[in-house]
Amino acid sequence: MSEFDRIFDPEYTASDLFTDRVSEHAAFAGALRSQHGDVVCGDARLGARQRTNVLSYYGLGGIGKTSLSRRLERWALGELESRGDWGEPPAFDRVVRTLRVDFHGSRAVDAVSIVLALRGACAARGRRFPAFDVGLAAWWALARPGTALPEVRSVSGFDVRQQMVDTLGDVIADSGGQFGVGPLSVRTTLRIVDAVMHRRLRGRLLRECPPLARVVQEAQHDPSMYVAATLAGLLSWDLENLDAGRRPLVVAFADAFEYVQGNDRVQERLFQRIVHLTPSVLWVVTSRNRLDWDAPEVEGLLPASGPRVWPGLCFDARREPRQHLIGNLSQEDVGRFLETASGTDGNPELPDDVVARIRDGAHGLPLYLDLSLTMARSREEGPLDAASFGGPLPQLVTNVFAHLPDELRGLARAASLVPRFDAQLLAGATGSLVGDAERFCRQTLVTADAHPLFPYRLHDAVRAAVTSEPVSNPGAWSASDRTERAVLLLESLRQRSDQLLYEGAEAAQLDVLELAASLCHSHALSADWLATAITRLPGFELTAQRLPSPDPDTWLGQLSGMFEAWRDDRRTAGRVAYLEDFMRRPLRSDIRRRARLRLAYAHRTRGDHAQCLGLLTEALAEDSSDDETRYQVARTLHATGDYAALRAHLAAFPLGDTTGLRIRGDLAFDRGLLEEAIAGAALRAQYLRSIGQHRLAQENEVVCLWRRSLHGIARPEECDTALIAADRFGVRLLMRTCLAAKAICLAGDAPAVANLAQEADLIISSSAGYAGWREWTPRIIHALRCRDREEAERLYAAWSQTNRTPSSNYRLVDRLFIHAGFPGRYPSAQIDDESASAVDERWHAIIESLTT
Known part of the structure; x- marks a missing residue:
């Protein structure tokens, strides 16, 4: 049985015919043998200067590079049933292991997923x-x-x-x-x-x-x-x-690398870093573009560059592995393909004039042949009309769309608007049945791969052709039609994002938001929900990588520009400088508002409450009805201890139900009314849980725990539960608060408190932080309970050297030292109409209960 006998097996296409060409296979076989030799003798090592582990196939889209790559993998694994002229794979002294990296529709290189795939390919029991x-x-x-x-x-x-x-x-x-x-x-x-x-x-x-x-x-x-x-x-x-005999022979296939070959090289450098650091892995890369890692001019842009590092990537390289420009099928191969296809496996008989038209129009492009046969199979009763074939590729694509069943035509055009999709997304955006959408996903037009959320895509050439089709074509969409469908797709993605938010599936949610950003970018749309959802995701650095490039002229481009603050390993200080510069640019009002808030929060993280408050006040002046801005101003004023300004703010800008409860609870804490303070944080946490804001809810829950520990009603087990949750989310400040709460519960137990203090110190040192009220409070309480005057004096000496804004919890530290007989550092503050002496009395009673 030859390869031609199988061309109409499921998922067998003209692109597979193309991959039977001997020269590309010979290059791969030679590269595989060379790599095996290097692995066995130990030449494939990190210490070697040269890298000879990259085989590249590059050329125009639609010529079957991905199909070639997949068929090479099947051959190397011995899974190709009919090998044609390729013959048997070489017999090595070890099993060949493979993995695939698919960049179709990607903007980012997920480096950790790639290295995990490499780890999986190398794995074996006992290794x-x-x-x-x-x-x-x-x-x-x-x-x-x-x-x-x-x-x-x-x-x-x-x-x-x-x-x-x-x-x-x-x-x-x-x-x-x-x-x-x-x-x-x-x-x-x-x-x-x-x-x-x-x-x-x-x-x-x-x-x-x-x-x-x-x-x-x-x-x-x-x-x-x-x-x-x-x-x-x-x-x-x-x-x-490992012993030489136990080293695996690994081949990694990376497809559609052109998607991450941007001018800034940010993503490309991640991939090249992996390739350079894995000399024992043979990398087979397909791309529309040639790899230029050998060029001296990319030095500094990529981790390793130049002809001495990558001799196989030079134009004059002759030994495998090296780079190969892929051409189209010959006219003879095209003719053989069409003759064999005629009248077999669902294809109609192809008259000579139809064959001639297809052959002349294809110019050897396998994608063109596949689409031509798709159109031939969709014809109505009667002979094929030769005039319907042989036009340019865009015309062929639109003809194929025009001949789809009515219930699939809209689905196909909706699919052309996004780089990836699934049946549910298309059905939601077109009002179609999910069953019809699933039938469309099984069309030969559609390519399936292993993406976990959106496993289907159309070829880029097909998408481009549909986008530019004339309105005169049957069922064609106008520009406004495409925009209208893009809006419906956005709504479908919003619903998916909300669902994933409540499920806590943040990684999957980022996939959805990346697709939504692509729609906004392509159709000049704006979506406030998208900006909100993106800014609620943790890990802005990862989010920034998945957004389109900044563009000052579009809404999405400006949003991407704001997220540039989290690119290139910027720390907080660099982020502040970038955002300050970004704010000086001409921006859309909503982008300016969001950037101002991010800059305000960055200032607050640095402890610069004055700058934070100034920016929040500007935001409030622009939109005084926004409850979140009102709340953030109130939080910042409370953090500075400016109660007069806070009272004036709350009188002028009343807060909503749960934000108001939280601030009233904070003020109650300052006055020593712990039950009301606990209730405010607890109700705020409950509300945030109900809307899927689990991380913010956890912050309020830990505040509640801290106040319960001071009230003497928290239990060590509660602290452990909260600590485990904070630990898993990786929020170090919350972890420290949980440790402090537990230390208060166990005050008097010297070994337990010492262990908790040691763990807190380890967290602090790991983040280059410094001790604060979370550490001072339980330690002075423990010293007072143990009547350890020497420890109290040591703590006070250290406390005297600090310079802290008199926030609520630092005032508590001050009160504890006053209770121990040391001079206070902060003047009394008028919180409400209640006298300062009444507040002092209440806190005195709380501290008495904690220290006796």
Whole structure:
């Protein structure tokens, strides 16, 4: 049986015919043999200057590069039933392992997903990768706190994730607990970081891997995607420390790389970092564009560049692996394909004049042949009209659309508006039955892949042709029709986003929001819900990578411009400088409002309440009806202890139900009315939970816990529960508050309080922070309960050297030292109409109960 005998098997297309050309296969076979030799003899190593592990196929869209890549993979794995002229795959002394990276429709390189796929491809029972697993665990817990490690399995079904967890437990000495497959918490990570930095590791290999400490240190400092890409080097280090006979032969296929080959090289450098750090992996890259990593002019833009590093990418390279320009099918191949297709497997008989028209119009493009046969199969009764065939590709695409059944035609055009879709999305945007949408997704026009949320797409050439089709075509959409459908698609995506929000599926929600951003970008739309949803997602750095490039002339482009503040590893100070510059540009009013709020919050994070308050006041002057802005002004005034200004603000700008309750609860706390203070935070948390704002709800719940501990009604178990939740979300301040609350519950128990203080100090040092009221309060309470005057004096001496704004909790610290007999630092404040002496009396009673 030849390849031609199978051309109309399910999912078999003209692109598959193209991939049977011998020269491309020969290049891959040669590259595979060369890579095998380098792996066996040890030349594929990190220390080598040259990299000869990249085979590139590039050329125009529609010529079957992805199909070639997939068929090469099947051949290498021995899964190609009919090998034609390719013959049998080479017999190596080890099994070939493969993985795929698909960039179709992408704007970002998900470096951690790629390195995890590499880890899965290399995995085997009894073959461990301790340096990689420790580095990955540290990065993951710091970058994605609260998120479980994804499931990773080898081709044989081996549970790689469990092996990684087992490895962590084995190599981290005195870890203080068992690792699990659930979320890697900050507390666990701190034990890992501490063990690596202080060399408390089991196993010679880990102790002798100097890069591990540097990677973990950098992840602690900034767990960026670039650090995730660098984890690939730890995997290679582990591979190099295996016996030569146990090193796997891995081939990674990366398709449609043109999607991330932007002018700024930000995403490309992530991918190149991985490729450069995995010399023992053969990378087969398909793209419309040639790789120029060998060019001296890209030095500084990419991690490794120049002809000495990438000799196989030079124009004059002759040895495999190297780069190959892919051409179209020959006229002879086109003729053979059409002759064999005629009258077989659902295709009508193709008259000679139809064959000639298709052959002349195709110019050897496999996509053109597939579409021509699709149109031929959709014809009504009667002979084929040769005049219907042979036009330019855009005309052929629109003719195919015109011949679709009525119930599928609108679905097809809606699908052309987005880079990816699923049946539910199309049905929601067109008012069609989901069943019809599912039938459309099975059309030969549609390509299916493994995207977890939106597994279908149309070829870019098809999308472009539909976008530019004349209105005179049957069923064609005008520009306003396309915009109207784009709006309906946006609404369908909004509903999906809301559903994922309540489910807490933030990673999946980002996929939805990226698609919505693409629609806004392509159709010059604005969507306030999208901007709100994006700004509610944690991890702005990851969000920024998934947005289109900034553009000062469009709404979405300006929103992307605002998120540039979270690109390029900017810290808070750099973020403030960028946002200040951004605010000086001509901006749309809603973008300016959002940027102003982000800048205000950045100032507040730095402790600059005056700058924060000034910006919030500007926002309030523009829209005094916005309850969130009113609340943020009130919060900032309360944090500064300016009660007179807060009273005036609340009188002029009353707050909504739960925001008002929270502020009244804060004021009640300042007056020592703890039951009312607890109720305000609890009701605010309950409301936030009901609208899916789980992280903000948790902040209020921890405030409630803190106040309950001061009221003497919190239990250590409550503190542990809240600590575990805060730990999984990775919110260090909340973790410290939970530890402080527990320390108050256990005041008087010296060993327990000492352990809690040690854990708090570790969290503080890990984030380059400093001790605050969360640490001062339980320690002075413990000293007073134990009647430890020496410790109280030591604490007061340190407290005297600090300079803190007199916020509510710092006033509590001051009251505690006054109770201990030390001079106070803050003057009394008039909170409401109640006298300061009455407030002092109430707090005196609270402190008495805590310290006796």
